[in-house]
Amino acid sequence: MTTHEADTPVSPEVRAAYAYLGAVTERSTAQVWDLVDAVGPLEAAARIRSGRVDDEVAGQTAARRHRVDPRELAERAAEVGARLLVPGDPGWPAVALEPLDRPRRLRRGGTGGVETALRPFGLWWRGPAHPADVLERSVAVVGTRAPTAYGRAVTADLSAGVAVEGFTVISGGAFGIDAAAHRAVLGAGGTTVAILAGGVDRLYPRGNEALLGAVAETGAVVSDQPPGTGVTRYRFLDRNRLIAALTPATLVVEAAARSGALSTATWARVLGRPVGVVPGPITSVSSVGTHLLARERDATLVTRTADLVELAGSMGETAVPPSGGATSWDGLDDTTRRVLEALPTTGGAAPAEVAASAGIAPGITRAVLGRLLGAGVVSRGPQGWRRTGDGGQQLTLPAT
Amino acid sequence: MTTHEADTPVSPEVRAAYAYLGAVTERSTAQVWDLVDAVGPLEAAARIRSGRVDDEVAGQTAARRHRVDPRELAERAAEVGARLLVPGDPGWPAVALEPLDRPRRLRRGGTGGVETALRPFGLWWRGPAHPADVLERSVAVVGTRAPTAYGRAVTADLSAGVAVEGFTVISGGAFGIDAAAHRAVLGAGGTTVAILAGGVDRLYPRGNEALLGAVAETGAVVSDQPPGTGVTRYRFLDRNRLIAALTPATLVVEAAARSGALSTATWARVLGRPVGVVPGPITSVSSVGTHLLARERDATLVTRTADLVELAGSMGETAVPPSGGATSWDGLDDTTRRVLEALPTTGGAAPAEVAASAGIAPGITRAVLGRLLGAGVVSRGPQGWRRTGDGGQQLTLPAT
Numbered sequence: 001m002t003t004h005e006a007d008t009p010v011s012p013e014v015r016a017a018y019a020y021l022g023a024v025t026e027r028s029t030a031q032v033w034d035l036v037d038a039v040g041p042l043e044a045a046a047r048i049r050s051g052r053v054d055d056e057v058a059g060q061t062a063a064r065r066h067r068v069d070p071r072e073l074a075e076r077a078a079e080v081g082a083r084l085l086v087p088g089d090p091g092w093p094a095v096a097l098e099p100l101d102r103p104r105r106l107r108r109g110g111t112g113g114v115e116t117a118l119r120p121f122g123l124w125w126r127g128p129a130h131p132a133d134v135l136e137r138s139v140a141v142v143g144t145r146a147p148t149a150y151g152r153a154v155t156a157d158l159s160a161g162v163a164v165e166g167f168t169v170i171s172g173g174a175f176g177i178d179a180a181a182h183r184a185v186l187g188a189g190g191t192t193v194a195i196l197a198g199g200v201d202r203l204y205p206r207g208n209e210a211l212l213g214a215v216a217e218t219g220a221v222v223s224d225q226p227p228g229t230g231v232t233r234y235r236f237l238d239r240n241r242l243i244a245a246l247t248p249a250t251l252v253v254e255a256a257a258r259s260g261a262l263s264t265a266t267w268a269r270v271l272g273r274p275v276g277v278v279p280g281p282i283t284s285v286s287s288v289g290t291h292l293l294a295r296e297r298d299a300t301l302v303t304r305t306a307d308l309v310e311l312a313g314s315m316g317e318t319a320v321p322p323s324g325g326a327t328s329w330d331g332l333d334d335t336t337r338r339v340l341e342a343l344p345t346t347g348g349a350a351p352a353e354v355a356a357s358a359g360i361a362p363g364i365t366r367a368v369l370g371r372l373l374g375a376g377v378v379s380r381g382p383q384g385w386r387r388t389g390d391g392g393q394q395l396t397l398p399a400t
Numbered sequence: 401m402t403t404h405e406a407d408t409p410v411s412p413e414v415r416a417a418y419a420y421l422g423a424v425t426e427r428s429t430a431q432v433w434d435l436v437d438a439v440g441p442l443e444a445a446a447r448i449r450s451g452r453v454d455d456e457v458a459g460q461t462a463a464r465r466h467r468v469d470p471r472e473l474a475e476r477a478a479e480v481g482a483r484l485l486v487p488g489d490p491g492w493p494a495v496a497l498e499p500l501d502r503p504r505r506l507r508r509g510g511t512g513g514v515e516t517a518l519r520p521f522g523l524w525w526r527g528p529a530h531p532a533d534v535l536e537r538s539v540a541v542v543g544t545r546a547p548t549a550y551g552r553a554v555t556a557d558l559s560a561g562v563a564v565e566g567f568t569v570i571s572g573g574a575f576g577i578d579a580a581a582h583r584a585v586l587g588a589g590g591t592t593v594a595i596l597a598g599g600v601d602r603l604y605p606r607g608n609e610a611l612l613g614a615v616a617e618t619g620a621v622v623s624d625q626p627p628g629t630g631v632t633r634y635r636f637l638d639r640n641r642l643i644a645a646l647t648p649a650t651l652v653v654e655a656a657a658r659s660g661a662l663s664t665a666t667w668a669r670v671l672g673r674p675v676g677v678v679p680g681p682i683t684s685v686s687s688v689g690t691h692l693l694a695r696e697r698d699a700t701l702v703t704r705t706a707d708l709v710e711l712a713g714s715m716g717e718t719a720v721p722p723s724g725g726a727t728s729w730d731g732l733d734d735t736t737r738r739v740l741e742a743l744p745t746t747g748g749a750a751p752a753e754v755a756a757s758a759g760i761a762p763g764i765t766r767a768v769l770g771r772l773l774g775a776g777v778v779s780r781g782p783q784g785w786r787r788t789g790d791g792g793q794q795l796t797l798p799a800t
Contacts, residue, residue, distance in 0.1 A: 154683065279680065279701070281550055281554075281679075281680055282678060282679060283553070291701050294679070294701050295700065295703070295707070296755070296759065297756065298762050301691050355698070359696065361695045361696060362695075362696075380782065382781055
């Protein structure tokens with residue numbers, strides 16, 4: 001899961017350039033990324049600082065180009081024990097973040113048309129947890145800031161349960177469901193990571209300062225905004241994209257009809273990651289949003305820890321054999337293997353049939369099928385989905 | 401929705417023959433139906449009575465062939481104001497019951513291989529409600545005999561709500577959810593029908609006798625078992641097939657992991673009817689079965705009356721224009737029209753995309769697509785589902 005750059009340590013100059021790029025832009029824009037891709041981060045930072053850029057980039061960076069000092073940012077970070085993780089670093093989640101670059105690649109012309117924040121230029125990382133270790137086996141647990149007693153209780157049960165199974169629980173550090181998730185994982189001796197909308201030196205909200213301090217001491221507090229940054233409404237929304245992108249699956253425990261947690265779920269869906277929801281009483285306003293996700297957006301019901309493990313595990317990195325590599329089923333997780341086993345090799349089957357045959361939730365089955373399609377292991381035809389074995393022997397099941 | 405036989409009134413002899421056939425067999429078997437189809441109900445009844453039948457039919461009818469007296473059954477029925485509805489009668493739900501004949505038609509050879517009860521030979525009908533009126537716009541509401549207070553409350557709300565919308569609520573007359581559904585509809589002045597596992601002269605369970613009496617006075621109490629029949633475990637299971645078959649959709653409000661309501665839901669699924677479930681707390685054992693249906697069998701979450709109307713309405717008889725008939729969209733219900741509008745006319749779309757675009761739950765969208773496919777209005781190709789307009793003008797939307 002490392003990139004080729006990982007063999008060469010990132011130089012202090014490049015790291016400072018990424019720090020500059022992340023801080024000089026309010027959002028990671030398509031235009032600045034185009035510039036970075038064209039001339040590299042060092043030269044891109046230098047041109048922005050000196051104003052030798054086109055009008056669009058100039059417009060996006062003029063307000064701060066003279067004011068951002070990477071050294072000062074690094075010092076502020078060091079004061080709270082944080083560092084900046086950048087592309088090329090070991091543990092940089094390049095694969096996880098890649099879909100955030102899609103809107104840029106899909107642009108028709110060379111300019112405009114991207115309204116959302118893209119891949120971050122870096123992640124400020126405060127805490128002992130190693131990025132690669134925690135992000136590859138993790139799940140996001142999010143929800144309303146005003147949960148019911150039921151919502152708090154099931155958040156605690158599911159978060160502690162999945163932490164004991166070795167998953168990092170990622171959330172947003174907010175009151176309510178987020179805090180219940182972080183707290184339960186800490187209590188269970190697991191690893192939890194809070195992704196903040198502001199700087200990692202400003203533990204927000206204040207009421208959770210002690211909790212987030214404990215998260216930073218054992219797991220990590222993370223942000224793509226530089227130290228010293230306060231929170232705004234759109235920074236919360238941009239932050240939600242990172243929660244969705246950095247985890248293989250997102251669970252929404254409770255959410256009202258309009259809730260930030262729904263924005264995280266929308267991001268997860270856009271990024272092709274499965275979304276789980278905890279059902280609740282239909283008489284509870286705190287479950288209106290989760291039921292909406294299940295009804296209208298095919299989110300999968302999560303009713304116990306095993307469901308959550310399945311949700312997150314189904315998108316795990318070992319789920320699909322690398323294309324061109326070994327096609328033995330040995331390395332596959334249980335969910336993927338069951339979906340593959342349920343597929344016919346001739347004709348085809350509808351996802352619902354495959355789901356029923358495999359005993360895997362339909363939403364997860366479709367997600368797995370999508371990934372298997374990308375890996376070239378299955379195909380979709382007029383009759384439905386089927387397995388496209390590259391030779392029977394290679395697809396022989398290992399004895400269980 | 402009437403058959404051609406409806407023009408000719410069913411003779412008393414034919415009605416008596418069906419009464420005999422229904423009572424002489426414990427279950428409506430493939431072999432007896434084959435005989436009826438071959439020689440007609442009168443001759444089939446005569447042959448069975450005299451023993452001039454093959455070994456299989458003989459085995460299925462020997463125990464009762466001399467003991468069943470249709471006249472006596474009719475008298476017993478008349479005592480409680482009931483009558484026998486048979487194939488050919490106005491209001492006989494031929495279309496609704498047709499899928500119950502599928503297992504027989506799918507038999508490889510001519511004998512054996514059908515383990516489930518098939519189409520009934522008749523329906524004993526006790527109550528003023530007219531069969532055609534109530535069955536064509538109805539929904540089944542079923543669930544555990546041991547519900548929570550939450551389950552009872554939402555059953556009452558949803559049942560009364562859908563009754564006010566003009567739907568007949570059909571259930572099984574049992575304690576718990578069934579009783580709550582019947583009671584709420586009676587209270588709302590709506591029409592409710594109880595389908596029993598035993599005879600309509602034996603209102604079972606005894607504790608619900610007064611309630612079922614009220615149902616019989618305003619709606620109907622119905623059974624395919626003749627008057628005088630007591631209940632057995634497998635009669636409950638056979639009865640569940642009728643609840644599922646006689647309604648366009650089935651709602652399960654609360655159900656434990658093993659619950660009779662799950663068997664009704666399984667029948668509904670087998671018959672191609674949408675299944676809805678009410679979500680509840682994951683901490684409640686009474687919601688384990690409903691969550692299972694949603695997770696593993698694509699049941700649709702129902703959280704309010706409008707969801708239930710959509711579930712039942714999506715399979716309404718006006719949903720698809722008759723093949724070869726008019727293709728104007730005027731006669732379509734709202735759900736079907738929205739699904740059609742969401743379909744591309746070139747390329748194709750996945751059901752999930754169609755569902756999202758139409759704002760209709762994925763489970764319902766798939767059910768509608770299946771029916772539209774059967775009607776030849778849509779097609780499914782390698783790129784997904786699309787509309788197959790028979791000329792643009794005919795598919796022009798009416799102004800709304």
